Amino acid sequence: MSLRRVGAIVLRQYYLMRTSPTPLVPLFAWAAIDIVLWGFIARYLNDVASGGPNFTMTLLGAVLLWDFFTRVMHGISTAFLEDVWSRNFLNVFATPLTVAEYVAGLVVTSIATSLIGLAVMLVLATGVFGLSFFAYGAAAVPFVLVLFLFGIALGIFASALVLRLGPVSEWLVWPIPALLSPFAAVFYPLTVLPPWMQWIAHLLPPSYVFEGMRAIVAGQAFSWYSLLWGFGIALVQIALAQYAFVRVFRATVRSGLLARYSAESVA
Amino acid sequence: MSTSPAIAAPGAPILSVRDLSKRYAAATAVDGVSFQVQRNEIVGLLGPNGAGKTTTLNMIMGVLEPSSGSIAIEGIDLARERARALARTNFAAVYAPLPGNLTVVQNLTWFGLLYAVDRLRARIEAMLERFDLVRLRDTKCGVLSSGEQTRVCLAKAMLNEPTLLLLDEPTASLDPATAQDLRRTIRAIAAHGSGGILWTSHNMYEVEEVCDRVLFLSRGRILLEGDPRTLPLEHGVDSLEALFIALAREPLRAGAP
Numbered sequence: 318m319s320l321r322r323v324g325a326i327v328l329r330q331y332y333l334m335r336t337s338p339t340p341l342v343p344l345f346a347w348a349a350i351d352i353v354l355w356g357f358i359a360r361y362l363n364d365v366a367s368g369g370p371n372f373t374m375t376l377l378g379a380v381l382l383w384d385f386f387t388r389v390m391h392g393i394s395t396a397f398l399e400d401v402w403s404r405n406f407l408n409v410f411a412t413p414l415t416v417a418e419y420v421a422g423l424v425v426t427s428i429a430t431s432l433i434g435l436a437v438m439l440v441l442a443t444g445v446f447g448l449s450f451f452a453y454g455a456a457a458v459p460f461v462l463v464l465f466l467f468g469i470a471l472g473i474f475a476s477a478l479v480l481r482l483g484p485v486s487e488w489l490v491w492p493i494p495a496l497l498s499p500f501a502a503v504f505y506p507l508t509v510l511p512p513w514m515q516w517i518a519h520l521l522p523p524s525y526v527f528e529g530m531r532a533i534v535a536g537q538a539f540s541w542y543s544l545l546w547g548f549g550i551a552l553v554q555i556a557l558a559q560y561a562f563v564r565v566f567r568a569t570v571r572s573g574l575l576a577r578y579s580a581e582s583v584a
Numbered sequence: 585m586s587t588s589p590a591i592a593a594p595g596a597p598i599l600s601v602r603d604l605s606k607r608y609a610a611a612t613a614v615d616g617v618s619f620q621v622q623r624n625e626i627v628g629l630l631g632p633n634g635a636g637k638t639t640t641l642n643m644i645m646g647v648l649e650p651s652s653g654s655i656a657i658e659g660i661d662l663a664r665e666r667a668r669a670l671a672r673t674n675f676a677a678v679y680a681p682l683p684g685n686l687t688v689v690q691n692l693t694w695f696g697l698l699y700a701v702d703r704l705r706a707r708i709e710a711m712l713e714r715f716d717l718v719r720l721r722d723t724k725c726g727v728l729s730s731g732e733q734t735r736v737c738l739a740k741a742m743l744n745e746p747t748l749l750l751l752d753e754p755t756a757s758l759d760p761a762t763a764q765d766l767r768r769t770i771r772a773i774a775a776h777g778s779g780g781i782l783w784t785s786h787n788m789y790e791v792e793e794v795c796d797r798v799l800f801l802s803r804g805r806i807l808l809e810g811d812p813r814t815l816p817l818e819h820g821v822d823s824l825e826a827l828f829i830a831l832a833r834e835p836l837r838a839g840a841p
Contacts, residue, residue, distance in 0.1 A: 325697035329683075332690040336724070403683035408740075411645040411675055412698040413667040571649045573608070576642040 318421065322414050326422020330396050348384050348438045355380040356446035374534045377448050379503050379527060381438050382464055386523060387494040388434040389468025390475065392427030394490045397476035401484050406578045416566050420559060423476070424469055431468070453533055459544055460526045466551035467522040473558035477565045484578070503527050522547040522554070596659060597622055598780035599644065599748050604653035606639050613639040615804035616653070621748065621780035626770070628795035628812065629784045632832040636804040637784045641750055644782070646670050657748050671699065676741035677752035681733050684726020688717055688736050691725055692743060699744035711739040714769065730757035738766070747779035754783070755790060767794050788825040800831050807831055
């Protein structure tokens with residue numbers, strides 16, 4: 318793998334953000350809006366249910382972590398979609414760039430953009446609404462790491478989906494986190510879900526994170542084993558997503574879809 | 585063209601295409617095409633729309649997998665060593681402009697990194713000078729005229745000093761004066777470098793001026809090959825354009841009931 322070529326993919330995204338502030342807006346704006354909205358909701362619930370659970374830690378913490386996962390996933394797919402929007406596949410893949418280098422470049426880009434988003438959310442949530450991330454203890458780091466890995470897996474998979482189905486399928490990418498959130502049990506315990514939804518939840522690494530988060534806030538025993546299991550599932554999902562991307566890429570090279578991608582049709 | 589040591593032995597072809605075919609479910613786009621491009625040679629790939637020219641170029645660029653046959657660039661098999669083979673090529677095509685939301689220099693920089701160009705800054709400055717892009721260096725490519733965009737694509741295509749340069753109708757959107765300058769530039773590159781050029785064009789005057797050899801492609805097959813200056817007389821017509829028209833209609837007549 319050539320780090321220089323990976324760096325080229327990252328540099329292109331940096332240029333885009335430096336040249337135009339438009340791609341930067343979602344990093345700050347949506348995260349900030351979510352934190353402000355849920356921060357006030359949590360504050361209100363703490364007032365009306367005094368003596369009840371700490372809504373700042375459960376609700377606002379969950380929103381912050383879920384937004385972080387969404388930023389990671391969208392960070393990868395947005396960087397990929399830049400090549401769709403600018404009809405640039407011919408230029409990019411006629412170079413010595415390998416698929417692994419291309420995907421690595423998207424992932425590094427997403428690391429940078431999602432960390433910016435996380436920093437903004439933490440400043441707002443901590444400074445304005447008093448959310449202390451340290452209250453989650455040592456588990457805070459693996460929580461973020463598991464969500465980060467799952468975001469990468471889903472971002473790569475979503476990019477493979479668009480590559481296979483054509484530019485018009487872009488709309489499929491954006492609602493994926495919203496579609497998954499009921500199954501990931503972001504705001505409620507897994508036990509409230511019907512059994513079939515629980516089965517799906519067990520395949521989603523975020524469900525282990527949010528279960529663990531609620532256990533810590535409630536002062537209950539927290540299962541590191543469960544979190545490790547979620548970590549393992551996320552790693553497997555990254556490998557599967559990368560496999561899917563490579564397979565789809567080869568299929569588009571074979572079928573001619575990559576060469577005529579700008580035709581904006583579903584093959 | 586490249587000053588780096590060539591992989592292929594002296595006299596060996598820069599590009600070797602053997603029995604290349606591309607079949608889709610309902611059609612055969614390229615049907616058993618074989619040809620070579622030698623060092624310091626400009627080969628014209630001619631043919632009517634849908635003849636298989638761009639399909640052939642796409643396979644040589646590695647963005648389309650052949651159904652059968654092989655492609656070797658400086659002796660390196662494209663199917664087996666894709667990255668190594670593609671490091672020695674580059675291309676410019678009117679239908680593949682560089683991203684419009686980046687400036688000229690930004691585009692040249694990130695593509696220069698993709699091609700691992702040594703002394704990139706100096707090379708970019710040289711390309712800006714050569715293709716008259718200095719005053720446009722910080723302009724976004726999307727707001728350039730089509731002729732200016734073509735020059736940026738050519739600057740990108742020359743960044744890595746490719747031993748095999750692929751040009752798909754490179755002068756299609758240029759005014760006559762700029763097109764003539766470009767043809768001179770490309771001829772000089774071919775003459776003084778150590779690589780070869782594969783060029784497609786519908787402008788027969790241009791082909792006669794630029795190409796050392798032409799391949800007439802129709803319905804995915806090479807019908808004729810030779811020197812564009814002598815071929816018309818050899819086939820009893822007075823110009824390359826007349827020969828093109830005759831050959832382009834021939835298969836249609838042959839295929840008619």
